[in-house]
Structures are given as structure tokens and as C-alpha cells.
Amino acid sequence: MKNLVDSPGEVSRIDTSGMLDVVKGFPGQIKEALEIRPEPARMPSADGINSVVVLGMGGSGISGDVVGAACAGSLKVPLVTVKGYHLPDHVGPDTLVFAVSYSGNTEETLDCFGRASARGARLVAVTSGGRLAELALEGGVPIYRIPPGFQPRASLGYLFVPIVSALEQMGAVSGVARGLKEALPMLERRSEEYGPDVPMEENPAKRLAVGLVNSLPVIYGQEGALAVAARRWKAQVNENAKVPAFDNWFPELNHNETVGWQNHAGICSMCHLVMLRQPEEHPRVSLRVDITSELISGSVGHVTQVYARGDTGIERLLDIIYLGDFMSVYLAIELEQDPTPVTRIEKLKRRLADAG
Numbered sequence: 001m002k003n004l005v006d007s008p009g010e011v012s013r014i015d016t017s018g019m020l021d022v023v024k025g026f027p028g029q030i031k032e033a034l035e036i037r038p039e040p041a042r043m044p045s046a047d048g049i050n051s052v053v054v055l056g057m058g059g060s061g062i063s064g065d066v067v068g069a070a071c072a073g074s075l076k077v078p079l080v081t082v083k084g085y086h087l088p089d090h091v092g093p094d095t096l097v098f099a100v101s102y103s104g105n106t107e108e109t110l111d112c113f114g115r116a117s118a119r120g121a122r123l124v125a126v127t128s129g130g131r132l133a134e135l136a137l138e139g140g141v142p143i144y145r146i147p148p149g150f151q152p153r154a155s156l157g158y159l160f161v162p163i164v165s166a167l168e169q170m171g172a173v174s175g176v177a178r179g180l181k182e183a184l185p186m187l188e189r190r191s192e193e194y195g196p197d198v199p200m201e202e203n204p205a206k207r208l209a210v211g212l213v214n215s216l217p218v219i220y221g222q223e224g225a226l227a228v229a230a231r232r233w234k235a236q237v238n239e240n241a242k243v244p245a246f247d248n249w250f251p252e253l254n255h256n257e258t259v260g261w262q263n264h265a266g267i268c269s270m271c272h273l274v275m276l277r278q279p280e281e282h283p284r285v286s287l288r289v290d291i292t293s294e295l296i297s298g299s300v301g302h303v304t305q306v307y308a309r310g311d312t313g314i315e316r317l318l319d320i321i322y323l324g325d326f327m328s329v330y331l332a333i334e335l336e337q338d339p340t341p342v343t344r345i346e347k348l349k350r351r352l353a354d355a356g
């Protein structure tokens with residue numbers, strides 16, 4: 001029998017809002033986002049900044065992590081992503097702060113934005129509107145206004161590219177935007193390779209999804225870009241397929257989680273470990289991945305290795321994120337879950353708002 005992901009009728013029956021089409025449009029989104037200009041055009045200076053802080057939650061917050069990974073080697077000050085209510089004590093007049101909220105109404109981000117503003121930080125907003133756009137307008141803070149009507153997690157291109165553009169414009173990084181442009185032909189090829197028209201046998205995203213159907217995905221990355229990708233895979237599986245998933249990264253997991261697979265055989269056997277890898281790994285990390293796979297393969301249900309492909313670090317980062325995005329939508333389809341709605345997040349936000 002055909003898998004649901006290979007039946008266009010079933011795909012459109014389940015994916016009622018067209019998440020698959022939105023994911024397919026990722027390269028176009030990056031291209032479009034590279035053209036977005038801030039309003040008003042005057043940007044704060046990056047001269048003498050001690051750090052870059054990105055405020056954002058969930059699908060918006062991951063943009064900070066992606067920028068951190070994409071700018072590694074170019075940005076000479078630390079980049080911290082703040083995912084919560086606490087604004088680090090070091091944030092002040094010499095900090096460049098990006099407030100990123102797709103809706104513009106996320107309370108943690110708005111809270112930190114208010115405090116960063118009170119401390120005289122240099123501010124930039126990335127949003128489709130909401131309260132964040134209002135506050136930015138009132139305070140003369142430049143806004144990268146991105147198109148409305150998408151799910152935040154399906155707007156990754158719109159959310160992270162403006163931060164890169166801003167950092168380039170301010171002279172805080174160089175060559176990253178060019179790297180993104182140069183990655184576009186690769187991403188366009190991947191949108192075909194991972195896309196719905198390629199059947200499961202030849203489509204790595206569909207194969208991975210089908211392999212994860214009856215298990216609890218545990219995604220292992222590696223310090224740096226692959227840890228960011230693992231976090232993205234986990235969140236996309238949660239929100240698109242509506243199943244639990246967990247992530248961790250090498251080498252840190254060797255100092256704790258590796259031991260944790262020793263007991264609870266029933267739960268461990270339900271877990272499918274996905275090891276995110278890349279051609280040029282730290283040699284000691286490669287060795288760690290191999291040894292760890294050997295040590296724990298008898299405890300977990302499955303271990304799958306997935307390699308990021310591409311000629312540059314940026315290409316490999318985007319390739320593996322893209323593969324995970326497609327995979328999570330196919331997993332949703334196989335589980336007959338409409339990938340778009342995130343009813344629980346909405347309910348939770350409503351109840352918080354009602355509580356005042």
C-alpha cells in the first residue's frame with residue numbers, strides 16, 4: 001500500500017492549510033527577505049557594541065540561533081538568544097538588541113524589549129505587526145516588517161535574514177548575506193529533491209518521516225550549527241506532527257545523557273535517535289558519535305545518521321534545517337495531523353491573557 005505522503009489526494013486532505021507549499025517556498029522566502037529594508041531606514045550604529053542579543057520565543061527565537069550559526073567566524077562579539085522574561089544584566093547602551101516576534105504580541109519578547117529600551121540598548125525590531133510594531137514606531141526603532149499570514153515557524157527565512165542584513169549593513173559581519181544568496185540554487189534543488197513529487201524511495205525527507213512514525217524522535221546535533229539544527233528539528237516535529245521529541249548535542253551529551261539510556265528499557269526502545277552529522281566534523285566529535293552509537297544502539301529502538309550536504313557552512317546549515325522541515329510535515333501527514341494549527345499554543349496564550 002502507498003504511504004500517505006506519496007498520495008497527493010491524502011496530502012491535501014490532511015494538510016488543509018498548505019504547510020507543505022509554504023515549506024517548499026523556503027528558498028523564495030530567503031530571496032524575498034534579502035530585499036526587505038528597515039523602516040525608518042536609519043539604523044543604530046554597531047560601533048563599540050559588546051554583544052548582540054536576539055529576543056524571541058519559539059519559531060521566532062530560533063532565528064537568533066540560526067543567525068548565530070550562520071555568522072560564526074564573522075561576528076566578533078557574542079550573540080545571545082534570550083528566550084524568556086529575563087534580560088541579561090550585561091544588556092545596556094553598548095548592546096545591539098533585535099526583538100523578533102512574528103506576531104509582535106509575544107509577552108516575553110515585549111517584556112524584554114521594554115527593559116532593553118529602558119536600559120538604552122540599540123534596538124531593531126523584526127515583526128509582521130502587533131504591539132511590537134506599535135512600540136517600535138513610537139520609539140523610533142527601525143522595523144523589518146515581514147509579510148503577515150504565515151505561522152511563525154514557517155517564516156524562518158523572513159525572520160532570520162533581516163538580522164543578517166542588519167548586521168551586514170552595520171558592518172558587524174561581512175559575506176554572510178552573500179553566502180545566503182549563493183546558497184539559493186542549492187536550496188532550490190533541495191526543494192525539488194525533498195518535495196512532494198519525489199516518491200518515498202528516492203526522497204530522504206519522506207523516508208525519515210516514515211521511519212519515525214511509531215517512535216519518539218531524539219535528535220542529536222553537535223556543538224555549533226548542528227545543535228541549532230537539532231533544536232529546529234525537535235520543535236518542528238512538536239509543532240507540525242504534534243508528537244513529543246527531544247534534542248541534545250555532542251559532546252555535552254556524553255557527560256550525562258549517554259548514561260541515561262541504561263535503564264527504562266521500555267521507554268528507551270521507543271526512541272529513535274537521529275544523529276545529525278556533517279562531512280567536516282571535529283575529529284574527536286566524530287569519534288564520540290561513533291562510540292556513542294555503539295554504546296547505546298542496543299538500548300534505543302533505532303539509530304539513523306543524517307548528513308548535512310553543501311559546499312559551505314551556510315549551505316550545510318540550511319540544507320539540514322530544510323530537510324528537517326520537510327520531514328516534520330511528512331511525519332504530520334503520515335500521522336494524519338494537520339501540520340498548521342497549534343491549538344495548544346493559542347489556548348495557552350489566551351489563558352495567560354485572560355489571567356491579566
Ligand code: F6R
Nearest residue numbers: 058059060101102103106152153
Ligand atoms: C508557531 C510557533 C510558535 C511561536 C511562538 C512565539 O508557529 O512557531 O513557536 O513562534 O509562540 O510567537 P511569535 O513568533 O509570534 O512571537
